[in-house]
Amino acid sequence: MEIRDRINAFVFPKMNRTFAIRLVITIAVCFLFFKFVCKPVFLNGGSMEPNYHDGTLNFCWTPTYLFRAPRKGDVVALRYEGDRVMLLKRIVANAGDTVEFRNGTLFVNGKAVREPYVKFNEGNWNLPLRKVSPGCVYVVGDNRGMPIEQHKFGEIRRNRIEGTLLL
Amino acid sequence: MNRKLLIVILGVVAVCAAGVLLWRFLFAESPEHQIRRTFQELSATARKTGKEGLIVAMEKARDTARFFDDVCTLKLDRIPNGVGAMSRQNITANTLTLRNYFRTMKVTFYDMEILVDREKPEAQATFTAVFEGDPSSGRPVRETKEMDAGLVRKQDRWLLTSLAFRDVIRK
Numbered sequence: 001m002e003i004r005d006r007i008n009a010f011v012f013p014k015m016n017r018t019f020a021i022r023l024v025i026t027i028a029v030c031f032l033f034f035k036f037v038c039k040p041v042f043l044n045g046g047s048m049e050p051n052y053h054d055g056t057l058n059f060c061w062t063p064t065y066l067f068r069a070p071r072k073g074d075v076v077a078l079r080y081e082g083d084r085v086m087l088l089k090r091i092v093a094n095a096g097d098t099v100e101f102r103n104g105t106l107f108v109n110g111k112a113v114r115e116p117y118v119k120f121n122e123g124n125w126n127l128p129l130r131k132v133s134p135g136c137v138y139v140v141g142d143n144r145g146m147p148i149e150q151h152k153f154g155e156i157r158r159n160r161i162e163g164t165l166l167l
Numbered sequence: 168m169n170r171k172l173l174i175v176i177l178g179v180v181a182v183c184a185a186g187v188l189l190w191r192f193l194f195a196e197s198p199e200h201q202i203r204r205t206f207q208e209l210s211a212t213a214r215k216t217g218k219e220g221l222i223v224a225m226e227k228a229r230d231t232a233r234f235f236d237d238v239c240t241l242k243l244d245r246i247p248n249g250v251g252a253m254s255r256q257n258i259t260a261n262t263l264t265l266r267n268y269f270r271t272m273k274v275t276f277y278d279m280e281i282l283v284d285r286e287k288p289e290a291q292a293t294f295t296a297v298f299e300g301d302p303s304s305g306r307p308v309r310e311t312k313e314m315d316a317g318l319v320r321k322q323d324r325w326l327l328t329s330l331a332f333r334d335v336i337r338k
Contacts, residue, residue, distance in 0.1 A: 080335060081297050081311055082277030087336065127338065139336070154338040160278075 037062055038166065041077060041086055047141030047151055048075070048088050050119050052165070060086065062163035070094075070137055070161055072108075077162045078139065086162060087152060089139035090117070095158075099138050101127040101148075106140070120145030130155075137161070198283045198325075202290055202318060205325045206276045209234045213262070215272045228262035235327045236319055242331035269300040269308075288320035289328075295335060311335060 013019050034040060039060040046054045052075070060077040070076060070091055078087040093099045093108045100107040104123035106115060121144040132138045132155050140153040196204070212230045219227070232255040239258065243249030248261050265272065279294040293315050300308045317329035 078336075079278060081275075081295060084277075085311075152336055154334075154336045156336045160335070 049143040051142050059166040060163045061166045064164040079160045091137050092140050093138035095132050095134045097132050100129040101125040117142050199281045224266045228259045231262045232258040240329040270303050272300040274298050290318045292316045
């Protein structure tokens with residue numbers, strides 16, 4: 001009986017002042033949490049296939065880079081059009097590194113990079129050598145099976161990194 | 168006039184003046200805010216929501232050009248007449264062409280970073296501009312570009328002196 005009462009009290013709480021305060025605080029905390037700390041993102045596009053699927057929901061965890069700098073291999077959400085549109089890419093090179101694609105193989109600072117996360121690769125990506133500008137990182141999607149012209153990748157300012165993915 | 172009444176009137180005037188000064192001090196718009204507002208106004212002015220007559224289009228194009236200094240340097244590659252020094256008249260003509268071409272169009276500015284020169288009335292702004300346009304025939308256009316803009320303050324208004332494209336992500 002006691003348990004039943006407790007469940008009832010939990011599911012149908014009395015609308016008193018304490019409950020109203022709790023409700024307001026919960027809503028405010030949730031709003032702030034999902035607005036600034038753990039932003040929900042819907043993935044649109046297949047540039048990170050097969051590791052992140054088109055049309056799925058994920059969360060962008062913003063505090064990651066409060067404690068450490070972005071590293072090669074990190075999958076990051078990048079602000080593209082304000083907060084509304086973000087790009088999801090993997091960091092492959094930092095400022096000052098050189099980047100090049102030869103027949104689908106990524107070369108950073110002249111060395112071929114082993115990329116176990118790349119499952120689709122037609123081996124036809126070619127990009128002349130370039131140096132990553134100061135204050136930027138070089139990002140590429142995991143799906144190299146699509147034509148290089150259709151794939152949005154390259155150097156982007158570091159301050160556009162919003163966070164890492166949670167799931 | 169009664170001396171007491173005169174003192175009261177002067178007192179009220181002094182309090183009002185102090186209030187106005189305090190208001191201006193506390194709520195004065197910073198140059199950064201003014202520049203942000205300028206871009207919001209430019210976005211609202213340049214927007215086209217449907218069919219419009221030639222006079223309205225002309226008026227809107229002229230209003231859009233008022234956001235630019237009389238000589239503005241554009242480096243907007245891949246846009247017809249998008250490179251070179253432009254007068255307000257050139258900008259009006261180009262805007263009019265654009266408004267005629269698109270049935271609806273909208274430009275939105277995001278992620279604005281502003282650097283104001285405190286000694287000269289000049290500023291630099293970096294932002295992301297998103298252009299969405301639906302032409303009368305053909306596929307809708309949606310372009311996202313990072314842009315650098317130079318601004319100068321003239322007659323209490325911030326005017327664009329330069330505009331240049333920079334890709335958000337560069338291969």
